Amino acid sequence: MSKKSVSEAAVKRPWCMITDMDQYLFGEGTHYEIYKKLGAHPTEYNGEQGVYFAVWAPHAKGVRVVGEFNCWGNDGYPMKRLDPLGIYEVFIPGLREGSMYKYLIETESGDYLYKADPFASYAEKRPGTASRVADISQFIWHDERWMEKRKTWNSAEEALSIYEVHPGSWKRHPHEEDEDGFYNYRELAEELTAYVKDMGYTHVELMGIAEHPFDGSWGYQVTGYFAPTSRYGTPEDFQYMMDYFHKHGIGVILDWVPAHFPKDAHGLANFDGQPLFEHPDSRKGEHPDWGTKIFNYEKSEVRNFLIANALFWLNEYHVDGLRVDAVASMLYLDYGKQDGQWVPNKYGGKENLEAIWFFKHLNSLIRGRNDGAMIIAEESTAWPGVTKDVKDDGLGFTFKWNMGWMNDFLEYMKLDPYFRKDNHNKMTFAMSYACSENYILVLSHDEVVHLKCSMINKMPGYMDDKFANLKAGYAFMFGHSGKKLLFMGNEFAQLQEWSEERELDWFLLKEERHQGMQNFVKALLHMYKKYRCLYELDDSWDGFQWINADDCYRSIFSFVRYSKSKRKSLLFVVNFTPMERPDYRVGVPKKKKYKLILDSDAKEFGGKGRKRPEVYEAKKGDCDNQKYYVEYPLGAYGIAVFEF
CATH class of the missing domain: 2.60.40.10 (Immunoglobulins)
Incomplete structure (x- = not known):
């Protein structure tokens, strides 16, 4: 040669x-x-x-x-x-x-x-x-209809229910067939699409797609920012998967990690013998807790590398959104650091001014495309204006993960029902700030690892109580303002904590309780997509009304969700104790007929299948500060959703 x-x-x-x-x-x-x-x-x-x-x-x-x-x-x-x-x-x-x-x-x-x-x-x-060496420009796409439709998508007013997936552990082949047992991108496309469509999710969020050396990092320590990981196939295989998802009406969000990168010898660290992608001052250029390097947002070429990388996934792979990992670690110079391990900004503060500017630049570009692409912040603090427009001095993200809601929700759900009356505000507090940002309610992979227990094993009581508790929690989540995200396995009550080393315990679906849980989550997902009131006004009090937010002694929550047209509104009643309320009354805003569309006691959800009327007539009388009420026999951990 x-x-x-x-x-x-x-x-x-x-x-x-x-x-x-x-x-x-x-x-x-x-x-x-x-x-x-x-x-x-x-x-x-x-x-x-x-x-x-x-x-x-x-x-x-x-x-x-x-x-x-x-x-x-x-x-x-x-x-x-x-x-x-x-x-x-x-x-x-x-x-x-x-x-x-x-x-x-x-x-x-x-x-x-x-x-x-x-x-x-x-x-x-x-x-x-x-x-x-690879040429990714030769693939012939067939998702024109999806991409055109996405341009008209108003993210704040559309249904968004996300299935968070780690591809290497969702399902695996038996090890004797393959060294790792991984499904390749083409197999994932077909099996995952079929499952997601059946369940009723609108999007999948894929973890660990950018190339990374260590499986145990779950893809959050990247060495190949422009390369879909070869664990599951070639770039063309990945393009096939993206195309397949879109042809079947499923959107795709990727995890994206502009906050830090590993020190692996072949990676970006000290790339040309000196700090290049990272900041040369270790107080700005290293995460002491994570053992990783921090990008140098002061350097224009480094900012360009990251911005071009974000646009690369949108342009070349037709990705519908990026979920930005560890945003708080970028915004705060002292994140995860002790005194002496960080340097204040030029005004003496802890805000990372260059990272702020980077986000505003990036998000302005993505919003300016007007093609329906999303950018989502995993931001765990009370930083103001994360989803506010850049021209109004916001950071410009499309959505923010609601970590505050998640923490309060899980703390409440872990409690023995006897003690929930003293913690009632943990379930109501999030609505006090629900309109301050465009939120996604998340129960992600981070909540089912590192000895935090699986979702089902966070619940108190015997096994039947655990399942009843978790159904009540999911019903409350799907009724609450905000888009939705569930990590894989949560939908059928995976018993073990998640591990990247094995597939989910799909065999559990042979058991009635787990199948009932999956059926229940499936019903919630399809209800969510069907009723505009559950997503159209997430960022406005016009879309949500507490009926009774103060019933702490019975630990019952009741509220109504409205659409813009006020047609087909939904009334939610959720009981978080094992006490039956056979004579339960709930106030209602209209003298209408209330149709029961979701009953946790149904046989398909693992309930007793007791016969109940389908329609309930509102009666005149003061109840919950409303002029009318409906009488309904509310079961232990009972969940009832009415359409009116």
């Missing part, structure tokens, strides 16, 4: 090669498609087919491309330095897709580093750490 370099031929440079304008925009932090220039790109040059490589390594004394094609020897293909940014480039004729490669970087101190390509589209399957 000839080692002809780019500079040896005075011919027209292919589209993918770096220009002066590319360098200028990258230096300014505004080259939103820099991934089309940096990285490895199959192309034709000087009449020969091959691959063009470009890498940003300004502190390097020299860079070579090494790989299978030269038996990983140090005599790889020398790259030409382009100033002023210190980008290195080379065209290697004869190289093909699938070839494994790394950059051999000679540092200023004379050391040699073997680095994976930060912009690689594909990576070797772990434990290998090489990059692979």
Whole structure:
């Protein structure tokens, strides 16, 4: 194979090669498609087919491309330095897709580093750490209808029920068939789509898609920001999965990690022998608790890397939304740090001004696309205006995970029912701030790991009580203002804590209680999609009315959800104690007929299946500060939802 370099031929440079304008925009932090220039790109040059490589390594004394094609020897293909940014480039004729490669970087101190390509589209399957040449531009998409429809989507007023999935542990093949047992992307597409559609979710949120070396990180310590993990197949397989989801009406959200990255030798850390992607001051550039590096948001090229990466997933893989991990760790300079481990901003405060600016820049771009793409903050503090528009001095996210609701909810649900009367406000407090942001109510993977117990085993009492408690909790969640997210396994009451090392315990569905739980969650999901009142006015008090928020001694909550048109409103009544209330009365706002559409006592949900009237006539009389009331025999841990 000839080692002809780019500079040896005075011919027209292919589209993918770096220009002066590319360098200028990258230096300014505004080259939103820099991934089309940096990285490895199959192309034709000087009449020969091959691959063009470009890498940003300004502190390097020299860079070579090494790989299978030269038996990983140090005599790889020398790259030409382009100033002023210190980008290195080379065209290697004869190289093909699938070839494994790394950059051999000679540092200023004379050391040699073997680095994976930060912009690689594909990576070797772990434990290998090489990059692979891939052309992701050839896939033919068939999701035009979905993408066009998404442009008209008003996220705040649409149904959004998310199934959070770790692909490697949702389902697995028997180990004798495959070393890991992972389903590949194409298998996942078909099985996961069928399950999600049957259950009634609108979206899946996929964990751990960007390439990462360690399974136990769940994908939150990324080394390949532009590469779908090879654990489950090729980039084309991933495109197939995205296309398949969309053709069947399912949206896809990916976890995205711009907060930190690992110190693995082949990754971004000290990439060219010096801090490049991370801040050089360890007080700004390292998370002491996590053992990871923090991106340097002060550097325009680093901000460009992250912004281009977010847009890459939206553009090249048609992703519908990004859930941004660990936002609080980016916003606060002192996050997870002791005195002396952090540096105040120029005003003496703990706010990370550069990270704030980064979010405003990124979210302005995503909102400005007007194509229905979402960006969701996993933000665990009371930072104001997370979902407020940037021009109104907000951060500009589409949604925020409601971590406050989740913590209060779980603390309440863990209590013995006897003590719930003294903690009633844990279930009502979230409505006092529900309109301050666009929220998603979450019961995510973080709540069922690290000895926190599975959802069902957080519940008090004997096993029947646990199931009844959890159904009551889910009913309250689906009635409450805010979009919804459930982690896989929560829907059928997985008994074990989740582990990335094994598939979910699907065999539990052979047992009546677990099947009843899955049926109940399925009914909630389909009810949620059917009734606009459950999602259309999530950010307004026009969509929610407490009937009785103060019935602490009986631990019963009753409320109404409204749509804009006020048609097909729903009344929720949820009893959080094992006490039956055969003569229960609930106040209602209208003298109407109230149709029972969800009854937790139904046989299909594991209840006793007692016969109850389907329609209840409102009677005149003061009750719960309403002029009318409905009488209904409310069972132990009883749940009743009425349409009117």
